[in-house]
Amino acid sequence: MSETSATPAYPVGLRLDGRRVVLVGGGTVAQRRLPALLAAGARVTLVAPEATPSVEAMATAGEITWERRAWRDGDLADAWYALAATDDAAVNAAIVAEAEARRVWCVRADDADRGTAWTPATGRSDGITVAVLTSGEHGAAGRDPRRAAAIRDAVVARLGDGTLGAEQRGPRTPGVALVGGGPGDPDLITVRGRRLLAQADVVVADRLGPRDLLDELPPHVEVIDAAKIPYGRAMAQEAINAVLVEHAKAGRSVVRLKGGDPFVFGRGMEEAEQLAAEGVQVTVVPGISSAISVPGAAGIPVTHRGVAHEFTVVSGHVAPDDPRSLVDWTALARLRGTLVLLMAVENLGAIAAALRAHGRPDDTPVAIVQEGTMATERRVDATLATAADRAAAQDIRPPAVVVIGDVVAVGPTAP
Numbered sequence: 216m217s218e219t220s221a222t223p224a225y226p227v228g229l230r231l232d233g234r235r236v237v238l239v240g241g242g243t244v245a246q247r248r249l250p251a252l253l254a255a256g257a258r259v260t261l262v263a264p265e266a267t268p269s270v271e272a273m274a275t276a277g278e279i280t281w282e283r284r285a286w287r288d289g290d291l292a293d294a295w296y297a298l299a300a301t302d303d304a305a306v307n308a309a310i311v312a313e314a315e316a317r318r319v320w321c322v323r324a325d326d327a328d329r330g331t332a333w334t335p336a337t338g339r340s341d342g343i344t345v346a347v348l349t350s351g352e353h354g355a356a357g358r359d360p361r362r363a364a365a366i367r368d369a370v371v372a373r374l375g376d377g378t379l380g381a382e383q384r385g386p387r388t389p390g391v392a393l394v395g396g397g398p399g400d401p402d403l404i405t406v407r408g409r410r411l412l413a414q415a416d417v418v419v420a421d422r423l424g425p426r427d428l429l430d431e432l433p434p435h436v437e438v439i440d441a442a443k444i445p446y447g448r449a450m451a452q453e454a455i456n457a458v459l460v461e462h463a464k465a466g467r468s469v470v471r472l473k474g475g476d477p478f479v480f481g482r483g484m485e486e487a488e489q490l491a492a493e494g495v496q497v498t499v500v501p502g503i504s505s506a507i508s509v510p511g512a513a514g515i516p517v518t519h520r521g522v523a524h525e526f527t528v529v530s531g532h533v534a535p536d537d538p539r540s541l542v543d544w545t546a547l548a549r550l551r552g553t554l555v556l557l558m559a560v561e562n563l564g565a566i567a568a569a570l571r572a573h574g575r576p577d578d579t580p581v582a583i584v585q586e587g588t589m590a591t592e593r594r595v596d597a598t599l600a601t602a603a604d605r606a607a608a609q610d611i612r613p614p615a616v617v618v619i620g621d622v623v624a625v626g627p628t629a630p
């Protein structure tokens with residue numbers, strides 16, 4: 216057996232479903248390797264006198280069989296694959312020797328060159344497994360797990376954001392993907408959302424959300440602006456639905472890119488229902504809602520131990536005395552926890568007055584975060600009594616999130 220890493224390994228994908236794999240040693244190596252072995256369907260026997268709590272939990276849950284003792288010769292009988300991961304080099308060497316005698320491929324965690332198999336740096340994206348191995352051939356530095364991990368990360372990241380392989384992809388997601396784009400910072404869209412965006416023929420985008428990502432789209436992608444500017448001119452929802460249906464029925468891959476999460480005051484379900492009624496397949500990609508992320512990015516936790524045990528997200532787009540309001544402001548005023556208001560800039564005075572009138576103290580801390588997570592983010596701090604005047608004085612405009620409650624006063628950036 217070669218004891219150097221100069222000879223390249225022969226790459227292979229082991230199909231371990233239902234096959235016996237023996238893992239010796241219950242430490243962090245086991246903790247790292249077990250999830251992928253289990254995902255591959257392996258029948259894992261762990262041999263170890265002790266295990267980390269999460270490995271022990273897998274045994275308790277019946278995911279693995281744990282023989283709670285030291286390894287002994289013969290443990291690899293009937294195994295297809297083995298991992299020697301104890302903290303004793305002599306024991307690992309003996310396990311590899313047994314594996315060699317039984318012709319079982321065996322990874323040795325403490326000294327990879329002395330094992331008969333190497334664990335590649337592995338990652339997955341969209342049904343593709345990326346496995347990277349390095350070796351010392353052609354004068355390279357030798358087996359280099361850090362380099363392998365870096366290359367794996369780069370490939371997986373580019374597969375994830377669609378910048379690698381999007382054109383070569385087979386069948387794309389048919390119909391319309393309702394993609395939550397997050398609060399605005401382009402880094403805060405999900406990996407899946409970004410990938411679907413990279414595959415799209417047509418993108419129907421709101422004013423809110425990660426507008427910067429639209430710049431990255433190739434020229435052939437049709438971008439339709441569905442801007443629903445607060446208090447301004449709106450493209451009717453029916454018109455948006457019609458555009459989505461038309462493009463999807465023409466066989467194009469359509470992304471409906473929405474700010475935050477599609478189902479948080481985003482009319483996402485209206486669009487999904489309309490599309491389903493037209494026989495168009497809908498894929499929902501959740502997004503990071505501004506309700507939590509905008510306060511969080513501005514240093515405000517919506518809950519905090521000992522301070523707030525609940526948070527309530529409320530739309531402030533209709534005033535409390537408006538007959539169309541569905542919000543019980545009296546009940547909300549009695550809550551001690553955090554109130555997060557969206558679309559509330561215009562009605563902030565009336566909302567604060569209603570909360571105070573029904574018992575929320577005047578000095579309750581309030582923060583207003585405009586254009587959260589973006590370069591233009593601004594935060595204004597006030598109390599329930601002063602919030603509306605301060606917002607007006609500071610020329611706060613939508614989009615803004617209003618946070619009401621003692622959580623505003625916790626954390627290093629609190630006023």
Ligand SMILES: C[S@@+](CC[C@H](N)C(=O)[O-])C[C@H]1O[C@@H](n2cnc3c(N)ncnc32)[C@H](O)[C@@H]1O
Nearest residue numbers: 475476479481504505557558586587614615616
């Ligand atoms: C029509 S709602 C859509 C909410 C969105 N679906 C979500 O989950 O974040 C629009 C409101 O979300 C809030 N909002 C969205 N993005 C924001 C941001 N980056 N900064 C502050 N507020 C934001 C504002 O209150 C805005 O008026």
